[in-house]
Amino acid sequence: MFWKNCTLDDTFKTKISPYYELMTGQQYGLSFTDYKFINYRYCSNKCLNAVTCERGGFLNTDSCKYCECPNVFAGLQCERLDNSTSGCDQNQLNASTPLSTLNFSGIETCNILITASIRMTIKINVTLAYLPTFNPCFEKQALEIKHRKDKSLTGLCLCTYALNVTIESEDHYVLIQYNGKKNIIMLK
Numbered sequence: 001m002f003w004k005n006c007t008l009d010d011t012f013k014t015k016i017s018p019y020y021e022l023m024t025g026q027q028y029g030l031s032f033t034d035y036k037f038i039n040y041r042y043c044s045n046k047c048l049n050a051v052t053c054e055r056g057g058f059l060n061t062d063s064c065k066y067c068e069c070p071n072v073f074a075g076l077q078c079e080r081l082d083n084s085t086s087g088c089d090q091n092q093l094n095a096s097t098p099l100s101t102l103n104f105s106g107i108e109t110c111n112i113l114i115t116a117s118i119r120m121t122i123k124i125n126v127t128l129a130y131l132p133t134f135n136p137c138f139e140k141q142a143l144e145i146k147h148r149k150d151k152s153l154t155g156l157c158l159c160t161y162a163l164n165v166t167i168e169s170e171d172h173y174v175l176i177q178y179n180g181k182k183n184i185i186m187l188k
Helices: 019-022 032-043
Strands: 093-094 109-115 122-132 145-147 157-160 161-168 173-179
Touching: 032 109, 157 161
Parallel strands: 093 109
Antiparallel strands: 109 173, 122 161, 145 157, 145 173
8 A cells, every 4th residue: 555645755656657656645545456465464364165256356255255356357256357338349359450549438337448469469559548637536436447367356446537557468358448437538
């Protein structure tokens, strides 16, 4: 957990993207990774013959019958993409050359899985975004791009005006979640 930088000094510099610095110091609640660690530390031996969680989920030890899933995933074992609202065009894309383009706007929650061939990576470029401003920025507030290999980690969250933000995946798939809360939000 990181504390919000109140002094305007450079407490740390991220090597992945400077936009990660706008995510530090969130006090909205524990992250999924925090809950996962606590569950592992204090409850990992509670369930016998339990279900196996996929995609970085962890077992709900109250019932031992289903998993707690990271943002964007759903199902008893986190085996599927969470549902999108009806205004989202598609939820699965294949990364390709020439470029594929996604546009989001308005009041929607869209979950998209982008896949490439094994051993390939995916480059995402947010060309222009007018998103609500939250500081710090966290998941489910505007746009989250899960580009790291461990998809249970919170992805890069954008909650501001953004221009030409480029990020490359660490593996062959990327998850994008767009959360539009107002009609004035736009993303290309």
